[in-house]
Amino acid sequence: MPPISQRVLRAEEHLLGIELRRPFEMVGQEYFLWKIRSEREGIHRSQIYVAAVMLTYSPSILTIENLPRMDVDDFHDTCNKSVSLYIPRYRRWSLLFTVLHNYIYRRWFRPYQSEIEHQRFLCKFIAPRDLGNKGRPSQTSIQSIISLHEAICAEVDARSRHYEDLRRRFNEPYAILTELPARPALYVLQPLFKALLMIFCSKEYRGEDSTQVAKLPVYLVRTGVEKGLSAPISFLPIAAKIDVYLRAGQGTVRTSLETAIGFMMDLERRERDAFGLRPDPWRPDTWTMNWFQTPIGAGRLVGPSSWLVNSEERSGWDGDGFDVDRMLKALEEQELENNGGHCSGAVRG
Structure with missing residues (x-):
């Protein structure tokens, strides 16, 4: 594969209307591998x-x-999340969601290294409606959230069984045309997700x-549902940083x-070390397979995208993931400036 010319790369910048950080020194196969991982990071x-x-x-x-x-x-x-983050809606809630997302994503993500296949991430945001208490969790509202969490987990399990049944009964193109998961087995409700949840104190x-x-x-x-974990969950590792205990x-x-x-x-890492990642990131979905099976050089791409770029040889972070991260930080700053952060957004029930 010939080197990607700077003229072509600069044309991309012009079309996007943004100055991109691109590793212009890359050529041939190295650039192709970086390009795929970069696009996956941006999409994720x-x-x-x-x-x-x-x-x-x-x-x-x-x-x-x-x-x-x-x-x-x-x-x-x-699916493929380690924990749910329940965020009772209160003032500045749209700004708050953006801020929380940027903070958590940057804590969790490692350029070129994080396993991001099949929408894997640390947490799912949930904004429960009709909770009461105006953004300040109480023992009663926490118990209500636990019950809601159990219902959500049961619904995900039911959806998973339904999708698997459809996949057995119909072929994969049918699943794609009807907007059902083409490979439901790649979307797993994690045992850790069932066992633990977080609630943000929005009023603060x-x-x-x-x-x-x-x-x-x-x-x-702790929900008490710990089946499938490598060990029970204990708060002892953070005992010195706990300020309130509830029943x-x-x-x-x-x-x-x-x-x-x-x-x-740390819990996510513990479970990964004990069992490996579930689902296995080596198992591509249809979209990934179309990319990863593109011929380059003498062979074809195999394995998760975290294998495509040698992070030790990269002096910095470049490409689509970097650009989206920068854009979302700019969006956060814009929301902070707009009327003290009073913004609106969409929610789904």
Whole structure:
């Protein structure tokens, strides 16, 4: 494959209307591999942002006994996540969601290294409606969220069985045409997701940006559903950073967002080390397969996109993921400037 000319790359910049950081020194196969990983990072960053901030899953506490059927997009976004983050809506809630997303994504993501196949990410944002208490969780509202969480997990399990049944009965093109997951087995409700949830104390938010939000309080709640975990969940590793204990669920503690995210990332790592990633990132979905099976040189691409770029040989982060990250940071700054962060957004029930 011949080198990609700077003229072509500069034309991309002109069409996008943005100055992109591109590794112009790359040529041939090295550039092709970087290009694929870069595009995957950009798509992943955009997908997670849209699901978390623009189309936040927002079921009502009043529908726990008869939760509406979850659509395919929310099914995708709930699977392959390690924890749910419940965010009671309060003032500045659209700004808050953007700030939280930027903070958590930047804590979790490692350029060129993170496993991002099949929409894998640390957490799913959920904005429960009809919760009461105006953004300040109480023992009663926490118990309601636990019940809602159980209903959501049951709905995801039901959707998964339904999609698998359809896939057995019909061929894959049918599944694609009807907007059903083409490979439902690649979307797994993680045991850790069932076992633990987070609740953000929205009333404590005063318009901080993503560099300042780490110290705000959240609740970590054990649900008691620990089947499939490598070991029970214990709050002992963060005991020195807990300021409140509650009896809700099988144990509830209040700590900072920074501590909670670090705790969840440690648990995520523990489960990965014990069992490997589920689903296996080596199993591509149809879209990924079309890219990864493109001939280059003497062979074809195999394996997850985290294998495509040697991060130790890269001096910095470039490409689509970097550009989307920069754009979302700029969006956060714009929202902060707009009327003190009072913005609106869309939610789905």
